[in-house]
Amino acid sequence: MAIFRVFFFLFFFLASGLASTAYAQHIEQLFDEESTLDLSDSLYFLFETDYQLTISDVSRRRNDFLMHPHDNPNFGFRNNGMWLLTSVANVSNEEDWVFTINFSQLDSVDFYLVKNGKVIKQSHQGKAQKEQRFRVPTFRIELSDSDAVDLYIRIESRSSSLIAPLRIQAEPIHSSYFQADSMLWGFFYGGLLILAIYNLALFFGVREKSLIAYVGYIGAVLLWQFVWGGHIQLVFSQGIPSWLVGHSELIFVIIGISSGVFTMTFLETNRHSPTAHPIIKLLLICQGLTGLICFVDLLPSIWKNNLVYGVGLVAILSYIYAGFEAFFNNFKPARYFIFAWGMLATGAIVGMLSLIGVLPSNDFTTYCFQVGVFLEAGLFSFALMEKSRSQLESEVEQATNDLRNNVELIEEQNARLDIARKDAIKASNVKSQFLANMSHEIRTPLNAILGFSKELNNASLPTDQQEQVRIVNTAADNLLTIVNDVLDFSKIEAGKLTINNQPFSPNKLLEEMVTIMAKSSHSKHLEFVFDLHPLPEKLIGDVFRIKQVLNNLLSNALKFTSSGTITFSVRGRALPHGIHEVNMTIEDTGIGISRQDRKKLFNAFSQVDDALNRNYQGTGLGLVISRELVRLMNGDLTLKSALGQGSTFIVSLRMTQLSQKYALSSNEDWLGKKVVIFDPVPATRRASANMLSILGAQVISVESLDYLATLTGQYDFFMAAVPVSKMSLRDAYLSRFVQFPAQKRILWYSGPEPFAQYPSLSQHFHSQVRMPMTLTKLDSLVHCKVTPAKNAMIEKIESLPKVKVLAVDDMEMNLKLLHTWLDHSPIELITTINGQDAVNQCQTQEFDLILMDVQMPGMDGVQATREIRKSPLNMGTPIVAVTAHAFKEEQDRLLASGMDDYLPKPIEVDLLITLIKSWCHSIEPGEIVFPSIDWQLALKRANQNQDTAKEMLDSFIAQLPETIDTLSALWNAKDYNALKAEVHKLHGACCYTGLPRMQHLANETESALKLGQHAMVDEHLPALLEEAKKVIRESINHNGTF
Secondary structure (H helix, E strand, C coil), X not given: CHHHHHHHHHHHHHHHHHHHHHHXXXXXXXXXXXXXXXXXXXXXXXXXXXXXXXXXXHHHCHHHCEECCCCCCECCCCCCCEEEEEEEEECCCXXXXXXXXXXXXXXXXXXXXXXXXXXXEEEEECCCXXXXXXXXXXEEEECXXXXXXXXXXXXXXXXXXXXCCEEEEEHHHHHHHHHHHHHHHHHHHHHHHHHHHHHHHHHHHHCCHHHHHHHHHHHHHHHHHHHHCCHHHHCCCCCCCHHHHCCCCHHHHHHHHHHHHHHHHHHCHHHHCCCHHHHHHHHHHHHHHHHXXXXXXXXXXXXXXXXXXXXXXXXXXXXXXXXXXXXXXXXXXXXXXXHHHHHHHHHHHHHHHHHCCCCCCCHHHHHHHHHHHHHHHHHHHHHHHHHHHHHHHHHHHHHHHHHHHCHHHHHHHHHHHHHHHHHHHHHHHHHHHHHHHHHHHHHHHHHHXXXXXXXXXXXXXXXXXXXXXXXXXXXXXXXXXXXXXXHHHHHHHHCCCCCCCEEECHHHHHHHHHHHHHHHHHHCCCEEEEEECCCECCEEECHHHHHHHHXXXXXXXXXXXXXXXXXXXXXXXXXXXXXXXXXXXXXXXXXXXXXXXXXXXXXXXXCCCHHHHHHHCCCCCHHHHHHHHHHHCCCEEEEEEECCCEEEEEEEEEEEECCCCECCCCCCCCCCCEEEEECCCHHHHHHHHHHHHHHCCEEEEECCHHHHHHCCCCEEEEEEEECHXXXXXXXXXXXXXXXXXXXXXXXXXXXXXXXXXXXXHHHCCCEEEECCCCHHHHHHHHHCCCCCCCCHHHHHHHCCCCCEEEEECCCHHHHHHHHHHHCCCXXXXXXXXXXXXXXXXXXXXXXXXXXXXCCCCCCCHHHHHHHHHCCCCCCCCCEEEEECCCCHHHHHHHHHCCCCEEEECCCCHHHHHHHHHHHCCCCCHHHCCCCCCCHHHHHHXXXXXXXXXXXXXXXXXXXXXXXXXXXXXXXXXXXHHHHHHHHHHXXXXXXXXXXXXXXXXXHHHHHHHHCCCHHHHXXXXXXXXXXXXXXXXXXXXXXXXX
């Protein structure tokens, strides 16, 4: 009993001492505005008991406050609130100061600033109140003098410990601190979001379950930090809902469950951690039940928090245990997992011990868990990469073992594949040889059929026989088209079809296609619309292949259209680096193609259905070849179609622009001319008006006779159209046309010729022209070009040079065709039917040109060429291979065998004339005196276009110095093959410019190189180099003008 009294006395004495210290409270002096003052160790506290105290109550009970015995501001879990008291006096130069409680989980934080017993400022913050504007409670005050003030703070929280790490800072320091804090949290959230997005993208690629579990875990961490870090306060400006305030512990449950799911999927605990697997599953269930208990508020707040923290801590330990078990079971990625969870567990333990008051609450213990979470998330990402690498290594190892176990089988399969490959190559070679032979055998008789049937066109035959000749011509052309299609498709399959790019005139090509297709279209009572827009005068491309594509597409449009219109629209646009894009659109109003049928439309040997194949005929190769040709020319071929409404094919080609001048542009012949266009068909009327407007004419478009009657005044041109689709109104139209006042009336027609039906119309109209309108037709209207009386082909044949030509062919009808063409020309034609006789002829006669058939019985063309090259009289005579073989390899073989050029069968007379003129000259060799620069020849080769001729000549001359150096170096190095290639390039370039002497010398030098006559090269090459230098000098003297 005495001992009890002693202890009671000591307790009373200590209590009195503590009470006495409350009366003499310490006042903190604010003298350093550059630093942060921690007030946690100078706090006085007062616990509320049964009821909530007010500021008036605690002011009266100021002496009841007790001094906090240590510097840990953790007051533990309490059901009631508590009051804190501290006093400060400002002795610095700064007046604005900020109090902060660096803990965001307090439900309510009430600040009261008291001076001389009077409340001068107050603020009510915390999760459950509305005035908080920062993530932690922040109280701004103004201390204008050095008088002491008291700060009373009431804190209350049912969801966490009462932790109040109070500090005070000057306003500038607080602003800097806030910016740094925001930046660090931005780094935290941004880093985790990047990891989440990256792994989510990986998941969609590899479908690895652990990746999506990891993304879910990061999402839970972000949610937890958003709530626990106080950033949720910035979202709810009117205060966080009370239910969320009372259930913040649920975020720990979400983290625990998501981390458990990630642990199971990443470690594959059923395989690598069989002991820990059921424990983790049980703890996941426990965490789920804990979350349910917290959700329905079955326990007090303190018990809920302790339960969540306890179960969470056990779960973390079980995850770490699972990691160790997996590591010991040779799952190497588990080492990152263990280290990550170890860091998180350390941070979590420190944080929880701080929350329950075991460890002090400071910046380290407050943010230790966040740092651990961030590092753990990063390490988990490394772990996932390690797992992916391990899985890849495992798969590679498994694949290696499988390959090792099946080496014999693979070798056997390789042997079989090699045999099959050789058989396929052999079959392909057989097919190619078969096609080449078939090409020769079909084209050879076709040569005679086409040649003689076209000659009959010039004969005076009765009408019925002319029709029969036309049928023969059409049938032969169709057969040749089929043969060409099959051969082109074979070349495409073998990858041997090549593009031959050369300068060409796009407008000339388009007008050729329009002229042919328009007449065919009109014969089917279809309107043909040609909508032309400005294009350069010269482009570089494969004119033959472009014509082939357009012919296929336009022919298909004609074939599958029974009524309406065919529209051919061409537009162009300049692209960077000298490229010009040409877009050609072929649109029809035919049968159209359904969506499902478009897929098989570009398949070989197929049409939309068999009924179409029977009705319209055809091989079904045209579109396949067209698409591949367009691809080879770096273009696009697209299709738009609707069943029953028609189809639209769009060809887009990108070609090098050679000329800067445009064919369809403002023209002085049409500038300011008043033109009236009458056309009842809107599409052709718009296209015609557009063309004339671009040329500079003032156009009035008329659709009806009534509007035409309203026009008064005098006009330069009256373009009156009588379309085939309006034949019933032709007479009414014509009777009104003849009355319209204009200097020139032009009658445009698309049906039968009006002048043929009504000869008297020629008195009222300047001329009649077949639609559609083209530049050439318009030019002829202005310049009144007179049609030559002679046949153009006869004139070309008569203009051939007077030379001696030997023709060798084993088929007499082909030789007969050559006689038909050339007997009335200056050429002396000698023919023979076999190679041996040709060799004998060359031993006794000198020829200017030899046309050599390749495939002949006995001595073929190649053998005959070799023998002729040995003869003194014809060792340098140009020998041209005449063959029906279509493959480029065959052409290259013939040129390599000593032949100089190539002429395909069936022979076209235009091509034959061009070839003879290119190899032969009308003057005797001893009398030839070529000028160095022939401007008229340059103009002729540029189609009388001065700008193009000058541009090509200047470009060629600019490259001559480099060419001279290259030729000299190659000759000195005795590199004959390279020298031959370089001279061949020079010779080819001369063919497009007005340099006849250089072309002649290059031809002589190239021929000597091909024959291996190096002594002759030694004579010709210096002359060629000197001529090149002379051309450069003359160009400088003329200052680029000719």
